[in-house]
Amino acid sequence: MEHSARMALAARNAVEVITREELGELLRTEQHPRVYAGYEPSGKIHLGHVLTINKLIDLKNAGFEVIVLLADLHAYLNEKGSLDEVRQMADMNRACFEALGLEDATYKYGSDYQLEREYVLxxxxxxxxxxxxxxxxxxxEVSRSAKNPQVSQMIYPLMQAVDIARLGVDVAVGGIDQRKIHMLAREGxxxxxxxxxVCIHTPILLGLDGEKMSSSKGNYISVDDTEEQVNAKLKKAFCPEGVVENNPVLEVFRYHIFPRFSSVLIERPEKFGGDVEFESFEALEQAFAERSLHPADLKGAAASYVNEILEPVRERLEEYV
Incomplete structure (x- = not known):
């Protein structure tokens, strides 16, 4: 793959790259640079988490060696459960990530090395x-009790920085909410x-109601949602006709569907224009903005493709039922 193509794939759908110049130089000098993302095992995996998985898949396809940190000790420090509980959740998270396309990544558990002398030092x-x-x-941005944090939660960002060094990676991937921790790592x-x-940050997705994604509102799609649940959630999703700004259904196409499918087919009755195929997100977005694509058709197609993406995850999670 040519340098320009590798660069475009590595930076696709990122809200920022710190810095693009450093990323470009890395791709010029290294055939297989190393990238990692860390995941705190703390509940259901939803499409917000899958955004960074998609980015890791992009980077794998651009020639990177991918490392996934299952940060069980981080979750323990951030009050997400006992060590046994978060380790079990980490195993389930790994199953989800593999089913989403990261089968050949290298998986590391934080507790396997984060208590060693040199790391602690x-x-x-x-x-x-x-x-x-x-x-x-x-x-x-990542603490559940930022107004009254525990001392353990202040250790968390320091450990995350040292993870980058200990894992020997060239690039760290995370949501934009990880930016301050990554900047501490770059300096420290x-x-x-x-x-x-190098730090690559993905955006924070809107909830399906157009508001901030929240576990209390349930305004998101989990990877273990049934086909019927996905259909129902997207049918109710906020999607005003012709509005492209802050449209969560369009975000699903941009960040989840088009990165995995070379083209998207919208199926419609002949009386509404018949089937239409799009080979890029930009073309689909333009059609929606011009109101030649109705929200109901957009939602129906989104549900179909999301279910196709999630079906391997549902099958894998049957092992944990």
Whole structure:
């Protein structure tokens, strides 16, 4: 794959790359650079999580070696359950990720190395170079109790930075809510004698109601939702005719469907124009903006493709029922 194609694939659907120049140089000098994303095992996997999985698949296809950190010790520190509970959840998360297309990634459990002497020593060194205010700011977006955090939650971002060094990766992937932690890593690791990682950030998706995604509202699609649940959720989704800004159904096409399918077929009765096929998200978005594509047809197609994506996950999770 040519450099320009690798670069386009690596940066596709990212809200920012820090920095593009560093990523470009990495792709020029390394045939198989290393990339990682860490996942805190703490509940159901939903399409918001799958966004970073899609990015890892892009990077795998661009020639990267992919490492997935199942951050069980991080989840424990962030009050997501006992060590046994989060380890069991980590195993289930791995099954989901493999079914979504990351079968040949390298999986690491944080507890397998995060208690070793050299790792702990690096965390302590980084703690000496990091103010409490900086650690707290870094954790604000990912902590469930940011107003009254535990000391363990201040250790969390320091460990995440040291993970990057210990795993020997060139690139760190995460949602934009990970930005402050990644910036701490870029600055802090250099002081410890390590390289600053390239950071690729994906957006935070809207909930299906057009509001902030929230577990209390249930305004998201989980990877274990049944076909009927997916159909019902997308049928009710916020999708005003002709409106492309902040449209969660269009986001599903942009971030989940088009990265996995070379073209999308919208099936319609002949009296409504018949079937229509789109070979890019931009073409589909334009048709919707011009109102030549009705929200009901868009939602129906979205449900069909999402169910196709999730079916292997449902089959894999039957092992855990």
């Amino acid at each position: 690096d965390v302590l060194k980084l703690a000496r170079n990091t103010t409490l205010a900086r650690a707290r700011r870094s954790m604000d 690791l250099v002081k410890l004698g390590y390289r600053a990682p």
